[in-house]
Amino acid sequence: MNQCQAAARLRVALGHLGQPSARAGVAYPTSGAVSPNSFHPPQFQYTRDNDVLSLEQRNFYEENGFLVIKNLVSDADIQRFRDQFERICRGEVKLEQMMIMRDVSIAKSEYIPSERMISKIQYFEDDKELFRYCTLPEILKYVECFTGPNIMAMHTMLINKPPDSGKKTSRHPLHQDEHYISFRPSNKIVCAWTAMEHIDRNNGCLCVLPGTHKGSLKPHDYPNWEGGVNLMFYGIQDYDENSPRVHLVMEKGDTVFFHPLLIHGSGWNKTQGYRKEVSRYRARLVKGQRISL
Numbered sequence: 244m245n246q247c248q249a250a251a252r253l254r255v256a257l258g259h260l261g262q263p264s265a266r267a268g269v270a271y272p273t274s275g276a277v278s279p280n281s282f283h284p285p286q287f288q289y290t291r292d293n294d295v296l297s298l299e300q301r302n303f304y305e306e307n308g309f310l311v312i313k314n315l316v317s318d319a320d321i322q323r324f325r326d327q328f329e330r331i332c333r334g335e336v337k338l339e340q341m342m343i344m345r346d347v348s349i350a351k352s353e354y355i356p357s358e359r360m361i362s363k364i365q366y367f368e369d370d371k372e373l374f375r376y377c378t379l380p381e382i383l384k385y386v387e388c389f390t391g392p393n394i395m396a397m398h399t400m401l402i403n404k405p406p407d408s409g410k411k412t413s414r415h416p417l418h419q420d421e422h423y424i425s426f427r428p429s430n431k432i433v434c435a436w437t438a439m440e441h442i443d444r445n446n447g448c449l450c451v452l453p454g455t456h457k458g459s460l461k462p463h464d465y466p467n468w469e470g471g472v473n474l475m476f477y478g479i480q481d482y483d484e485n486s487p488r489v490h491l492v493m494e495k496g497d498t499v500f501f502h503p504l505l506i507h508g509s510g511w512n513k514t515q516g517y518r519k520e521v522s523r524y525r526a527r528l529v530k531g532q533r534i535s536l
């Protein structure tokens with residue numbers, strides 16, 4: 244697949260859904276006279292009413308735009324995702340729709356099937372083993388807290404962050420996921436991101452700017468990084484170095500749910516290991532696949 248085809252595929256996959264059809268949040272009063280003094284904004288804008296989240300968790304997401312649930316995905320399931328990833332790396336599994344990405348630092352080197360060559364797999368909806376991630380009841384249970392029922396998976400990916408070559412190209416610039424998608428409404432979309440092993444600042448953990456989900460979509464462009472930037476990895480331009488950042492240290496199976504406007508990225512992998520995470524799971528549809536709860 245050449246670059247243009249890959250880029251076109253990304254656009255098609257992200258662009259085929261319709262425009263907003265539903266409103267998020269708790270309903271405003273719709274009838275009767277409402278005096279300015281009796282009007283209250285909805286208490287919850289970013290989470291739905293059900294009994295899965297505690298009030299504290301709900302308030303945390305409303306305020307910060309992300310929520311970490313510890314130990315959500317079992318070791319056995321993660322082992323299955325890992326085994327399948329390895330089969331894909333060995334070239335034993337090939338799927339038409341799946342897109343494989345290499346880090347820019349090795350993009351021009353000879354292709355030898357191995358985990359060294361694959362930094363990201365996108366669109367694994369046709370892979371039964373990997374797509375199991377999107378159907379795990381424990382994941383769906385939480386996704387529904389943000390999206391409501393009638394859930395659909397979008398833009399699935401498995402990231403295998405490579406050891407950095409020294410040029411810091413393994414960083415993922417700070418961005419908002421909404422830059423990459425054309426469907427809305429924002430408050431009914433969530434990302435689930437599950438650590439497939441211990442992830443901290445050494446191997447390039449997720450870094451978030453809490454509360455930024457309350458802002459709007461910012462202009463994105465390539466960052467001005469000396470060591471190079473991966474194709475199509477855009478970042479926000481007005482990044483304030485002093486804004487408080489939170490580094491999410493996660494154990495295997497821990498899962499973070501975050502809002503598509505939350506500014507986030509990931510640091511460089513200073514270790515020699517390949518840092519793995521499986522993610523994506525948004526409430527929406529990919530190629531007609533609908534997940535029932």
Ligand SMILES: CCCCCCCCCC(=O)SCCNC(=O)CCNC(=O)[C@H](O)C(C)(C)COP(=O)(O)OP(=O)(O)OC[C@H]1O[C@@H](n2cnc3c(N)ncnc32)[C@H](O)[C@@H]1OP(=O)(O)O
Binds near residue numbers: 525
């Ligand atoms: C509910 C849903 C919400 C969804 C939210 C989405 C959030 C998304 C968050 C993100 O992940 S942000 C990042 C999004 N961007 C991507 O995921 C990039 C995806 N990758 C690709 O599209 C392809 O891997 C890419 C176009 C970069 C290359 O694919 P190809 O199969 O064409 O690669 P190939 O090996 O044939 O190389 C073609 C050319 O590209 C170059 N290349 C390959 N990988 C590269 C790379 N990583 N960086 C720079 N150049 C690269 C390669 O050297 C070569 O250059 P030349 O034409 O000069 O020979």
Ligand SMILES: Nc1ncnc2c1ncn2[C@@H]1O[C@H](COP(=O)(O)OP(=O)(O)OP(=O)(O)O)[C@@H](O)[C@H]1O
Binds near residue numbers: 415416
């Ligand atoms: N100079 C920079 N400009 C813009 N974004 C940056 C810059 N440095 C890091 N980032 C981004 O900020 C986020 C957090 O980076 P973080 O500081 O954790 O890692 P790092 O700079 O890669 O490594 P280190 O732990 O050595 O600081 C990541 O998304 C990273 O891509």
Ligand SMILES: O=C(O)CCC(=O)C(=O)O
Binds near residue numbers: 436449522
């Ligand atoms: O894990 C990373 O490196 C960043 C992933 C990311 O930006 C995302 O999942 O939206």
Ligand SMILES: [Fe+2]
Binds near residue numbers: 507
């Ligand atoms: Fe992202």
Ligand SMILES: [Mg+2]
């Ligand atoms: Mg830094």
